[in-house]
Amino acid sequence: MNKIDCKSKECIHNALCHCMKEAINVSENAFCHSFSEKLSNSFKDYMEEYSKETIEKTDDGHYIRCESTSCRSNVKERCVNPFVEFDKKDFGTRCLSYREK
Numbered sequence: 001m002n003k004i005d006c007k008s009k010e011c012i013h014n015a016l017c018h019c020m021k022e023a024i025n026v027s028e029n030a031f032c033h034s035f036s037e038k039l040s041n042s043f044k045d046y047m048e049e050y051s052k053e054t055i056e057k058t059d060d061g062h063y064i065r066c067e068s069t070s071c072r073s074n075v076k077e078r079c080v081n082p083f084v085e086f087d088k089k090d091f092g093t094r095c096l097s098y099r100e101k
Contacts, residue, residue: 002061002062002063002064002079002081002082002083002084003061003062003082003083003084004018004019004024004062004064004084004085004086005017005018005083005084005085005086006018006019006032006085006086006087006093007085007086007087007088008032008035008086008087008088008093009088010037010038010088011032011035011036011037011038011093012036012037012038012039013034013035013036019062019086021034021062022062022063023062023063023064023065024062024063024064024065025064025065025066025067026064026065026066026067026068026079026095027067027068028067028068028069029068030068030071030094030095030098031090031092031093031094031095032086032092032093032094032095035092035093063078064078064079064084065077065078065079066078066079066095068095068098070100070101071095071098071099071100071101072099072100072101073097073098073099081097083097084097085097
């Protein structure tokens with residue numbers, strides 16, 4: 001299971017840099033395909049409030065399905081890196097933990 005540090009503040013799954021989505025998909029070019037943009041500020045405020053109460057109780061294990069066959073952490077389409085970082089980059093949210101084989 002992976003720990004995800006996501007700095008993409010515009011994603012609906014991001015709550016205080018904690019990814020609330022249990023399973024995510026990463027493309028061949030290391031972009032997060034599970035990114036969903038937040039619709040309004042009120043929802044953002046709700047998620048931040050919710051996350052403050054639940055993050056400490058949440059298991060930080062995620063399943064990351066990775067299509068990037070050139071990444072060292074990809075083993076049979078699954079990311080085995082224990083700590084993965086995402087941030088907004090190049091017109092999307094990208095895996096910054098990607099390391100070429």
